Amino acid sequence: MTDLLIVGAGILGLSHAYAAARRGLKVRVFERSATPLGASVRNFGQALVTGQPPGQMLELAKASSGIWKHWAQQAGFELKANGSLLFARTALELELLEAFCAERAPQHDYQVQLLSGADLNDLYGGQFRHHRAALRGLQDQQLYSREALPSLIRFLQQVLDVQFHFSTLVRGIEPGRVSTTAGDFNAKQVVVCSGHDYQTLLAEPIAALQPQICRLQMLRARPRFKLDLQHALLTGLSCVHYGAFADLAQAQALKAQLQANSPHLLEHGIHLLISPTPHGELIIGDSHAYGSDASPFNAEQVDNWMIELAEHTLGGRIAVVERWQGVYGSGGPGPFSLLQVAPGISAALMHSGVGMSVGPALAEQHIARLLEESN
Structure with a gap:
């Protein structure tokens, strides 16, 4: 039975x-x-x-983090457990990360480090020194x-x-x-x-x-320069979307700044995520469009905006090898x-x-x- x-x-x-x-x-x-x-x-x-x-x-x-570690060991798949890097590209994004580290992180036991100066320059041989700082999420996989x-x-x-x-x-x-x-x-x-x-x-x-469907545009690319990426990457754009940051005063100010200077990013729900694959490639995205159905049609301009963000964040050019639509349940x-x-x-x-x-x-x-x- x-x-x-x-x-x-x-x-x-x-x-x-x-x-x-x-x-x-x-x-x-x-x-x-x-x-x-x-x-x-x-x-x-x-x-x-x-x-x-x-x-x-x-x-x-x-709790899920520990389960993933167990699964990786038992099932034999690769799990990168050395954390994520969230880059502050502007003064306001840096202010946001500093506020998060000063209050919310210790209050709720987020295991993070704020890297700047020499610590930032030491990352990947200085590849990311053009950013102001990086928040390293030690628990991320x-x-x-x-x-x-x-x-x-x-x-x-x-x-x-x-x-x-x-x-x-x-x-x-x-x-x-x-x-x-x-x-x-x-x-x-x-x-x-x-x-x-x-x-x-x-x-x-x-x-x-009253559920909805969220449709994403995503890419897989190869860097045109030497980069053995071992961290998941994010930028301050993600702080507008993710609940750990989104209700902070600095995140609201950042959203207002984006609305004034880059309204297309908010209109299409674009915030940059980059994940390395075990094969030297990068998964890049994403945009967000909500509705009762997922339209099958991608906008090339949205992909171009994401590629531009990715190349600035990485500090080098990329070559796209694959495009697809992500999709998940939303609303509710x-x-x-x-x-x-x-x-x-x-x-x-x-x-x-x-x-x-x-x-x-x-x-x-x-x-x-x-x-x-x-x-």
Whole structure:
């Protein structure tokens, strides 16, 4: 008898599978495609603690950090655990980072260092000396999602005996049963981790959340100069978007400055993230467009703005080798929802782009709660 059926093999689905299987439950996972193709493989692979707002999201990110370390060791994928660098390019961005380090970081135990002067010049042989400072997030980690998720799936299959059904569409759910293109399956619990698909399953309870879809433009590039990047990179632009910084007075001043000088960045939700891959390439983005559907059409001007930001931040030229659309669930009543739809049927949905950062620990909490309620 299967104990748990999971719909979706993205990071939330895999995290739920791990949380349940390590507790001794028999688990099956259903994925409509032959391999995960949604938000969990289209992203930067940044498991960020530093950007999370104080409170629940920060604690989930801290707990998830330890889970990622365990997975990397057990599943054998590369995890860069030497932190992130957030560059201050202007006087106002530097003022913002100084305020964060003076008050919020010690109050909420963000493990950070503010690098300037000789410390900044020592980074990558002085490659980033044109910035005013760098906030190093010591707890932040980075992985290459396209390789890490398949490795995690193999670990779940081979070590924890999780059964996967790929290229299998789940067409219907009722308590204790799911109907799929591979037949019907029974279990005590069903958890739907359907990403931004709000219509195939549980459409009515999900619609009540008023979710949206966020669409991103992203790039993969090679530097045209020597750079062995080992950190995830951000700039002060991210401070306008991330909850760890966004409510600070300096962040509001920065937003006003951007509105006056670079309104196109706010209009298209552009803030720079750069992640190194294990193959010497860089994942670069991103923009943000929100709606009920993800338009298939990219704007070349948006890509050009991101390339310009990336080349200034890196201090050198890049060559784009690939472009794609990221996509994730947005809107909703908060950063995520855990729905109890019916006895034995629940759903876990992210409404923000931090599933990699908080998903592992969120699933641990959800599975623990489901098991407690079923006893």
